[in-house]
Amino acid sequence: MKTDLGRLCMGTLRKTNMEKTAKTNSGKIKNNINMGKIRKPVNTFIGLLLLIAVWGGIVLSNKYDRSLFPSPIDVLSGMKELIADGTLFAHIQTSMLRFILGYSTAIVCGIILGLILGWFRKLWEIIDPIVQVLRPVSPIAWFPFIVLWFGIGDIPAIVIIFIAAFYPVLLSTVSSVGKVDQTYLKVAKNFGLKQAQVFYKIIFPAAFPHIATGLHIALGSAWVFLVAGEMVGAQSGLGFLIIDARNNLRSDLVLAGIIFIGISGLLLDKAIGMLEKWIGKNWGILPNERGI
């Protein structure tokens, strides 16, 4: 079996073919990335320039009070101020800590519950209507109860992030469990895997790429509600920074805070994007299957 022409065909020929396609593929990808690298910063720069030009133009028209509509230069100096006196860093740190706590608890609960509910379909049919009613409710609506139950401090913001992230994770997990290829389950049964092993050796990894998409959505919605949560129930964090600036009538700092929130959110999004790419690679999903 180890000699003869057929094996040569299978082994060598196919290998070279494979290498060829791999090479052309990676060539294409490289090309795309290169083009993206050149194009993107230029576009970003043009966009920013346009925004600042329009903004500066409106400010220069002198129609609006500077304290209500700060100029780009005011905001820039406000940003400098926040960075220089260390308040920005302290606020980002608190916000991130809350975010990580709320988000990771939501991920763990969402995935575990999602795997169980996705597997026991009958149970999900009972729970589903309740979830569908609760899901569209803004986490902020729970705020009165959250304060009554958990008091004030860090916990309300964490709970709000948890609620915001929980539903996307739960729903994507439930639906991805339903989509797991039946052949995998047959193989698992055939090789005598126990129920718990089926969960962590087959269902979870098979569903994981799809769950990761849910994690991405959850991240966005959690970040939105982090700021909202901190605006209503906290004495620190990026949301509080904005409220505090408003109370001091510092519109430049309000806008500076908004910009920092945007940038942090963008960075988080990039980070999870990289995680998704890593998953794609390690889960044996072809790059072009994911539309890269």
Add this chain to the structure above:
Amino acid sequence: MYIEIKNVSKIYNQSPNNNQKALDGANLSIEKGEFICLLGPSGCGKTTLLNLLAGFEKPSEGSITIDGKPVEKPSIKHVTIFQNYGLLPWRTVQGNVQLGLESLGLDKKDIKEIADEYIELVGLGEFKKHHPYQLSGGMQQRVAIARALAVDPDIVFMDEPFGALDALTRMKMQEEVSNIWQKKKKTIIFVTHDIDESVYLADRIVIMTAYPGRIKSIINVPLARKRDRTHPDFLRIRDRVFAEFEMKQKDTIEYYL
């Protein structure tokens, strides 16, 4: 007899008025170590019969026993190889072959050793660390074969395993399966709709017909291995199979003297 199939029928209740009889009164006995091909067109119940034997489904009527015991659920002693390979894409070749071994309660070291041995057996030593998507269809099916054999099963069920491969790769794989069968002495039950494949591989060909799925006849293939696809004896058996499916043209030439 090692495997006994007695009056087995399988009915799928799609709706109260539409009961599909996928398999109708099948009887078959298989000896240990035999290579059996279930051959027939789609709808003849060959895959249904395989699923029943493998324990993925239960017969509506009749009984199936393997080694005297009725088949109730899938077992690691009777491994199925699927047409779409059923490889786990997130595991490497090595990880896939280890999957079955992991539930046998072996040491990590033994698992690795046995898996590597079977990866070598199917000639994929240098692809151990590859993911399935990096391999060709034929190579993926070799991984599935290695994974099935690694747990040292008594019976290997193969459900049109080479259906997705090109003709040349297919022949090469048939040769390898035939070699492995001779070496490892497993009972193999092989579902196919390819007549040449069945004549090349089987000790006995079980010919099935569709609507409802029935076993029509059984043809012995008393050819020595390794078989020559162009030998007159091979072609003679092939002819007989064609005749069973009534696909052989009647000789209608008129002779004038």
